[in-house]
Amino acid sequence: EIRAVIFDLDGVLTDTAEYHFQAWKRLADEAGIPFSRARNEQLRGVSRRRSLEILLQEREIEEVAAQEMMARKNQYYQELIKQIMPADLLPGVPELLSELHEQGLRVGIATVSKNSRAVIDGLRIWHHIDALADGYSVAASKPAPDLFLHAAAQLQIPPSKCLIVEDAAAGIEAAHAAGMHSVALGPAERFAEVRPNVILPSLEGVTWEQILAHLQASAREATTWTVSDDKFDPAALKQQETVFTIGNGYLGTRGALEQRYPGDQPATLINGLFDNVPIIHTELANAPNWLTMELLIDGERVRLDQGQVLSHVRTLDLRDGVLVHSLRWRSPRGKTIELRSERWASMADAHLCALRYGVTALDFAGEVELRAEIDGTVENPGSLVPSEVGLTHWQTLDSGNPAPQVAYLHVRTRLSSVELGVAAHLAVEGVADVAYSARDSAHAPGVAARFKLAQGETAVATKLVTYYTSAEEASPMAAALSGVQAAAGQGYATLLRAHRREWAGVWHDCDMQIEGDDAAQRAIRYNLFQLLIAAPWHSDRLSIPAKTLSGFGYRGHVFWDTDIFIVPFFAFTRPEIARNLLLYRYHTLAGARENARRAGYEGAMFPWESAQDGRETTPPWIPLPNGELVRVWCGEIEQHITADVAYAVWRYWQATGDDAFMRDYGAEIILDTAVFWGSRVEYNAQAERYEIRDVIGPDEYHEHVDNNAFTNYMVRWHLRKAIEVLAWLRPFDPERALALEEQLGLTSERISHWEDVVRRIYTPYDPDTGLIEQCDGFFQLEDLNWEALEPRNCPVQLALGIEETQKYQALKQADVLMLLYLLEDEFDQRCKRANWDYYEPRTDHSYGSSLGPAIHGLLGCELGYPDKAYEHFWRAAMVDLKDLRGNTKDGIHAASAGGVWLMAAMGFAGMRLGPAGPVFTPRLPKHWQRMHFRLWYHGEHLEVDLKAALSPRS
Numbered sequence: 010e011i012r013a014v015i016f017d018l019d020g021v022l023t024d025t026a027e028y029h030f031q032a033w034k035r036l037a038d039e040a041g042i043p044f045s046r047a048r049n050e051q052l053r054g055v056s057r058r059r060s061l062e063i064l065l066q067e068r069e070i071e072e073v074a075a076q077e078m079m080a081r082k083n084q085y086y087q088e089l090i091k092q093i094m095p096a097d098l099l100p101g102v103p104e105l106l107s108e109l110h111e112q113g114l115r116v117g118i119a120t121v122s123k124n125s126r127a128v129i130d131g132l133r134i135w136h137h138i139d140a141l142a143d144g145y146s147v148a149a150s151k152p153a154p155d156l157f158l159h160a161a162a163q164l165q166i167p168p169s170k171c172l173i174v175e176d177a178a179a180g181i182e183a184a185h186a187a188g189m190h191s192v193a194l195g196p197a198e199r200f201a202e203v204r205p206n207v208i209l210p211s212l213e214g215v216t217w218e219q220i221l222a223h224l225q226a227s228a229r230e231a232t233t234w235t236v237s238d239d240k241f242d243p244a245a246l247k248q249q250e251t252v253f254t255i256g257n258g259y260l261g262t263r264g265a266l267e268q269r270y271p272g273d274q275p276a277t278l279i280n281g282l283f284d285n286v287p288i289i290h291t292e293l294a295n296a297p298n299w300l301t302m303e304l305l306i307d308g309e310r311v312r313l314d315q316g317q318v319l320s321h322v323r324t325l326d327l328r329d330g331v332l333v334h335s336l337r338w339r340s341p342r343g344k345t346i347e348l349r350s351e352r353w354a355s356m357a358d359a360h361l362c363a364l365r366y367g368v369t370a371l372d373f374a375g376e377v378e379l380r381a382e383i384d385g386t387v388e389n390p391g392s393l394v395p396s397e398v399g400l401t402h403w404q405t406l407d408s409g410n411p412a413p414q415v416a417y418l419h420v421r422t423r424l425s426s427v428e429l430g431v432a433a434h435l436a437v438e439g440v441a442d443v444a445y446s447a448r449d450s451a452h453a454p455g456v457a458a459r460f461k462l463a464q465g466e467t468a469v470a471t472k473l474v475t476y477y478t479s480a481e482e483a484s485p486m487a488a489a490l491s492g493v494q495a496a497a498g499q500g501y502a503t504l505l506r507a508h509r510r511e512w513a514g515v516w517h518d519c520d521m522q523i524e525g526d527d528a529a530q531r532a533i534r535y536n537l538f539q540l541l542i543a544a545p546w547h548s549d550r551l552s553i554p555a556k557t558l559s560g561f562g563y564r565g566h567v568f569w570d571t572d573i574f575i576v577p578f579f580a581f582t583r584p585e586i587a588r589n590l591l592l593y594r595y596h597t598l599a600g601a602r603e604n605a606r607r608a609g610y611e612g613a614m615f616p617w618e619s620a621q622d623g624r625e626t627t628p629p630w631i632p633l634p635n636g637e638l639v640r641v642w643c644g645e646i647e648q649h650i651t652a653d654v655a656y657a658v659w660r661y662w663q664a665t666g667d668d669a670f671m672r673d674y675g676a677e678i679i680l681d682t683a684v685f686w687g688s689r690v691e692y693n694a695q696a697e698r699y700e701i702r703d704v705i706g707p708d709e710y711h712e713h714v715d716n717n718a719f720t721n722y723m724v725r726w727h728l729r730k731a732i733e734v735l736a737w738l739r740p741f742d743p744e745r746a747l748a749l750e751e752q753l754g755l756t757s758e759r760i761s762h763w764e765d766v767v768r769r770i771y772t773p774y775d776p777d778t779g780l781i782e783q784c785d786g787f788f789q790l791e792d793l794n795w796e797a798l799e800p801r802n803c804p805v806q807l808a809l810g811i812e813e814t815q816k817y818q819a820l821k822q823a824d825v826l827m828l829l830y831l832l833e834d835e836f837d838q839r840c841k842r843a844n845w846d847y848y849e850p851r852t853d854h855s856y857g858s859s860l861g862p863a864i865h866g867l868l869g870c871e872l873g874y875p876d877k878a879y880e881h882f883w884r885a886a887m888v889d890l891k892d893l894r895g896n897t898k899d900g901i902h903a904a905s906a907g908g909v910w911l912m913a914a915m916g917f918a919g920m921r922l923g924p925a926g927p928v929f930t931p932r933l934p935k936h937w938q939r940m941h942f943r944l945w946y947h948g949e950h951l952e953v954d955l956k957a958a959l960s961p962r963s
Contacts, residue, residue, distance in 0.1 A: 011190065013166040014109055015140075015157055018120035019196060020053065020176040021212075023097050025090060025128055026234075032085035036078060037064060050199070054177025056121050056150035087124060093131030099561040099783030101212035106137040108217050117160040121150045121172075140164045149438060152182035152502040154367075157189060158439040158467045165616025167347045167369045167464040167647045169335060174212075181742040182502040183207045185439070186348040186469060188335075188367050189614065192220060195810060201211075203505045204329075216422065234327050236890065241313065242323040247274050247898035252889060253323055254559035254901065255330050255352060256542035259359035260296070260476060261558025264323070264332060267302040267350055267366065270313055274898075275300060277362075278544075278558040278565060280477055281551045282429070283620050284402045286564075287574070288392045290626040293554070293885060294402035294422055297431050298384040299474040300360050301455075306743050307375040309340050311348075314632035327538045329512045330354065337371075340712045345371040355504065358513035359547050360475045360489070361496055363504060367469040370462040377462050380448055381435045381472045382455030383408075383418045390561050393632060403429075408454040411490065414497075416454040419486040428479035430486030432493040433472060441469045471501045490604075505656065515541060518943055519582045521913055525938035525957075532886035532911060536906035542573060543903065546704050549592035552619070553903055555848075559902025566618040567593075569650045570860065570904035572657035573831070578910040578938070580664040581944045587661050588670060593676040594654050597623025598681065601651075604683050608645070612684030612753070615651045617643045639811070642712050647705040652723035655679045656831060659730050663922055666947035671918070672742050676734050681753050683731035683763060686724045691765055697769040706784065708824035709858070710806055710814050714784035718773050719828045725770050726832055728763045735760070779843035781825045793817040802895060804856040818851050822858035831869075842872055854881070856895075859888050870916035870932045882912045894899055914942065920956055929957045 020026035030049045037044035044064060044708060052060040056909050057079050071079075095103075109116050118125065123144035124225055129135060140163035145154035161171050172183035176194040181203040184191040193205035200208060207223040209215060218945045238249055250273065253264025258280065277296040282296040305312040319337040326333070335349040347369040355361040361472055366427035368377065385408075389398030403420040406428070410416050417432040435456040437443045448455035460468060475492035477485035496504060523530040543557035556562035571590055579587035594615065600623020603611035608614060616625035627644025660673040661667070690699040701724065706717035735755065738746040749755065773782045782788055806814045806821070823830075826848050829841050845868055862884035869878030885905045889897045914920050918940055919930030926946050933940060933955060940955040 010170055011040075011172045011224075012170040013115040013117060013139075013161065013164045014163075014172045014174060015117040015119050015160045015189075017054065017173075017175045018118050018125055018181050020175055022097070022102050022118070022134070023093065023099055023132055024535060025093070025122070025405065026053070026176075028086055028089040030081050031089060033060065033064060036082045037084050042066075054151045054175065054179035054183075056119065056144070057123075059150070073101070083124070085106070087127070090124060090128055090131065093128055095131075095133050095674040098954050100130055101215050103723040105135060105212055105215060110137055112217055112297070114217075115164045117142065117164050118295060119156040119160040119502040120144070120483070121156065142210055148441075151177070152186060152500075153438050154183050154187035154467075157183055157187040158469070161187070161189070162463065162466040164275055166171060167371060167465075168334055168367065168467055169347060169349065172224075173775070175205075178203045178503075182505075185225050186365065186501065188469075190224065192223075193550075202510060203779040204509070205539075214873045216675050231326075231528050234534060235324050235758060236531065237322065237324045238322075238326065239322045241318050241379040243270065243272070243314075244717065245892075246270060248892050249323070250274060250276075251559050251900055253325050253332055254539070254542070254557070255325070255332050255354050255360055257330075257354040257356050258542060258544045260354060260362075261542060262300065262352070262354060262362065263559060264312065264325075265298075265300060266334070267300050268304065268311055268313055268365070269301065274561075276561070277386075277476075279429075280545060280554075280558060280615055281480065281548070282422070283425055283565065284427070285424040286389075286392050286877060288630065289564050289628045291425075291564070291620045292389060292392075293558075294404075294427075295389045295561075296388045296429060296476065297418055297420065298387050299431065299433065299472075299476075300364065300383075301380075301382040301384045301453075302350075302364070302470075302472070303382070304365050304368060305380075306340060306344055306346060306370075306373075306473050307342075307379040308378075309342055309344070311338060311340070311346070313338070319345070320846070327534050328516065329509045330356070330538070330542060344373045344375065347371055347468065348812065351600075353505070353508060353618070354542070355508045355544075356515070357497070357504070357507035358492075360477055361504065362474045362476070362493055363496075363501065364472040364474070365469060365501065365509075366472065367467055368462070368740075369467040370464055372464065374463045374466075375461070376754070377460055377468065379435075379437070379468075379470055380455055381416075381433060381458070381470070382418055382448060382450075382453045383433050385418050385420055385431075385452040389475075392564075395634075401493060407486070407923075408451055410449070410454065410456065413445040413447070414456055415490070415493065416448065416456050417486060417490055418452075418454055424877055428485050428662070430477045430482075430484075430489035431474065432486075432489040433474045434497040435470060435472050436494045436497065437468055437470045440466065441710050443468075473497055473501075473504075501899075504785065515583070518945070521910070521940070521942040523913075523937060523940055525936050526934065529882075529886065529934075529937075530803055533891060535890060536909040537578070539901045539902065539906050540578060540910075544579065544586045545589045545593070545900075546586065549589040550596050552590050552593040554900075555903055557903050557906075560898065562896070562899030563618065566841050567720025568618060568904075570907070572654050573652075574860065574863065574904040574907035574911065576657045576661060577664075577915075578907050580661045581914070581946070584661075584667070584945055586666045587665070588667065591658055591670070591678075592674060594623075594658075595678055598678065600624040605688075610685055610825045612686075612689040613678075613681040614648065614685045614689075615654050615682065617647050617650055639740065643705060643709065646703055646713065647709070647718070648701075649704070649706060649720045649723055651682045653686055654718070655682050655727050655730065656723070659734075664946065668741065671734070672738065672745055676738050677726070677749060677753075678744070679731050679734050680749060680755060683728055684755075684759070685751055687759060687762055687766065688726060690724065692769060693771075695767065699766050701770075707822055707827050707858075707860070708783065708820045709789070710819055710821040710853075711784065712811075712815065714787075716771050716773065717784045717824070718781050719824050722772050722828050722832060722835075725767050725772060726835075728767050732760060732763055732767075759787055774840075777913070780841070780847055781828070781841040781844055783820075783824050783848075786817065790818045791816055793819040795819075803854045803857065820848060820852040820857065821850065822861035823848070826868055827864050828866050838872070841868065845872055845874075853892075854884065859894060859902040859905040860886075863905065863912050866908075866912040867916045870912070875932065875934060878912075878916060878932075882909070882916070882934075885909050885912065903930070915939070918942075918953065920953075927951065927953075929953065929955065933957055 028766040090171035119142040142160040168188040251262040410504040482488040543549035605614035618627040702715040862881040
């Protein structure tokens with residue numbers, strides 16, 4: 010698709026870079042300033058003024074003296090370039106220029122040099138050049154896009170069809186800002202913090218065909234790092250908004266369009282920013298929308314529900330979380346534009362979001378107005394029927410424009426009284442005479458930029474936005490304004506470099522490389538990306554909601570999903586995040602204790618749904634679309650979560666060896682929740698055993714059951730570990746042990762009671778068959794005729810009804826099989842195989858719980874069912890990318906995303922923790938050739954490299 014090639018001059022077409030060095034070196038010598046070739050590298054691609062600042066090492070200098078020094082350097086340079094002749098073209102350049110001419114491609118030169126015409130004269134290449142943009146053409150130099158945009162406008166080729174050839178990192182950044190492809194010349198380390206499409210050592214021996222081949226190879230390589238959509242389908246709008254969510258753990262922003270669209274659901278959810286609501290207790294409040302960009306062409310608004318969408322491509326680059334949207338649109342009046350936007354939430358500055366927005370006039374010249382807003386009129390979907398009647402969480406405290414390019418909005422949640430300050434800065438590059446004005450709106454303030462576009466001309470706007478809440482700043486509005494001004498001062502390119510630098514470090518630890526299965530590779534990276542952008546990098550009082558920060562499903566509440574499915578990934582890749590997730594549970598112990606007290610028990614009972622403080626937030630009733638109320642029992646009797654949290658704490662300790670955490674926090678969690686179980690079990694005198702009645706296990710299709718096997722076995726395990734932890738703590742830190750014994754009432758009588766429960770709690774198991782009955786009476790339920798329900802696009806419970814479903818041996822998700830995975834060392838292969846054979850066919854894999862496929866995949870690997878294991882892996886990996894359950898619009902399935910890593914690491918790689926550390930029994934899918942990933946274990950970094958039919962090496 011490339012129709013034009015734009016070359017830098019110095020160091021690309023000819024070695025005038027050497028003349029620049031000699032001129033700067035002479036100037037430096039005269040000033041007594043050390044100047045080396047290494048320092049000269051910093052001058053590549055930047056303006057003469059910026060080069061002087063670098064030479065002077067940022068020392069203050071009067072303007073008159075600066076002008077004199079720049080003039081003197083230029084005089085030295087002009088003397089040197091008088092020697093230039095055609096022989097000074099770099100190797101390969103004459104041949105490539107001739108080939109481009111023969112291929113009919115347009116050729117331009119874009120250079121910051123103000124001596125370019127003299128150089129081109131000497132090189133005698135004017136007959137190959139169709140456009141020149143130089144130091145006289147535009148005011149802003151690289152990394153601003155202006156030079157390249159000016160050249161493209163002269164060539165009458167849109168930026169998306171242009172290829173830049175550069176030898177400087179600043180030039181590659183300028184090409185990126187312009188929305189152009191790029192080839193970098195020079196050593197790879199020079200471009201380590203930018204992202205050219207291709208890196209070549211030079212143009213020597215390089216043909217156009219080879220350049221195209223390199224570009225195609227680069228695009229193919231990038232496909233395992235990118236998720237794309239090239240079809241505009243309004244019916245899939247909300248699902249795609251979820252898929253293209255970006256974030257940084259502080260906040261997540263759904264992939265809504267900047268132009269908006271009827272029926273869309275834009276949302277920015279700030280982790281932990283809750284407000285109270287009817288029925289569902291509390292929910293994450295949808296923060297003011299920072300994406301809004303309203304574009305008018307000669308007064309005609311760009312709207313995708315009007316006019317004609319000629320092309321539409323969205324691409325999420327998982328390497329750095331940058332979402333790019335390329336759009337070609339024709340207005341009802343026949344004016345065609347090309348739009349290119351890119352957005353990201355900074356990993357280097359949690360409070361910063363950035364949006365770059367380029368518009369090209371393809372077949373007209375006209376007046377353009379761009380309105381960048383902070384939209385405070387956003388809503389949450391309603392908690393009552395119909396949900397389209399939304400909830401507004403914000404009261405506006407103040408708004409305005411302290412400067413022509415800055416807008417702010419100061420709001421407060423209506424019930425929780427959390428203040429939020431949002432500030433935005435808008436700047437437009439690539440065109441002259443931009444007029445900025447305030448968009449004076451109490452609830453949606455903004456900045457308007459007005460300018461003219463000639464045919465073929467492109468303007469690029471940068472919108473920077475900061476969010477601060479009163480949870481982290483006493484004056485959030487002042488912090489937001491200060492933050493956005495500081496960001497604008499650094500510039501987009503600098504901010505993006507810092508953001509990418511953080512991502513490079515994250516992926517170094519967290520990536521999992523697969524050879525032989527590109528689709529699986531992309532899916533694994535996508536699922537890990539979604540966990541990484543939801544992780545609480547900045548706080549130990551937050552967790553990862555069940556739908557991450559990508560949608561309104563479960564209203565931002567936290568479930569056992571995080572503890573069981575997500576903590577393991579972080580424990581072995583970024584232990585500090587796993588620690589934060591578990592500290593969230595520690596900091597919510599007060600709420601867990603209140604839950605136990607209200608239910609009539611002792612100790613701490615973690616809530617089925619948790620928000621800020623650990624108190625139960627599961628709604629007791631929910632309305633169906635028809636208005637009928639359905640009773641929800643999970644918050645009252647799905648109590649296994651308390652053991653699940655203890656399990657996560659224990660496994661984290663085993664993976665990290667973090668004794669300080671266990672001493673200061675983990676022991677208290679495990680022990681106080683054990684106190685709960687000691688009061689929760691019931692003694693059956695007739696059977697001489699302890700039981701747990703009236704619960705819900707992981708299989709939520711069956712409510713009010715007695716002796717759910719998963720719950721009973723996990724309670725036995727939990728009490729055993731509580732006794733072990735206390736025994737470990739007493740010699741490790743006697744004072745802490747004594748303090749907990751007194752605080753939690755850990756008397757010898759209580760410990761003896763735990764030991765008795767461990768010995769005598771009912772844990773169903775049939776030694777003849779190896780089967781474990783899921784709960785009392787489960788084997789007496791009817792078998793379900795699954796085929797009779799097909800075709801089906803909903804869960805069994807919705808197809809049959811809640812009461813009817815409980816009559817059948819139909820599971821929402823793994824229950825006994827979940828137990829066999831978590832407590833794998835307690836069960837032999839015969840038991841595991843018998844229960845797999847019994848329960849796997851009785852589980853609603855298609856529309857039950859998204860937590861199920863991971864567990865079935867893990868056990869399928871262990872039991873030698875590779876095809877079944879891969880089938881379940883695929884269900885988990887593609888649940889959101891393919892919207893397999895039809896509910897991706899509500900948000901990412903976080904547990905399934907964590908389960909993808911579990912299946913890959915624990916299933917296909919066969920990782921287990923042995924006495925000396927991780928050991929592996931690889932079971933790679935037959936088409937996987939290699940698997941490579943990194944682990945942290947007890948503070949040590951391990952490399953795992955597995956190849957098909959070969960032993961692992963570390």
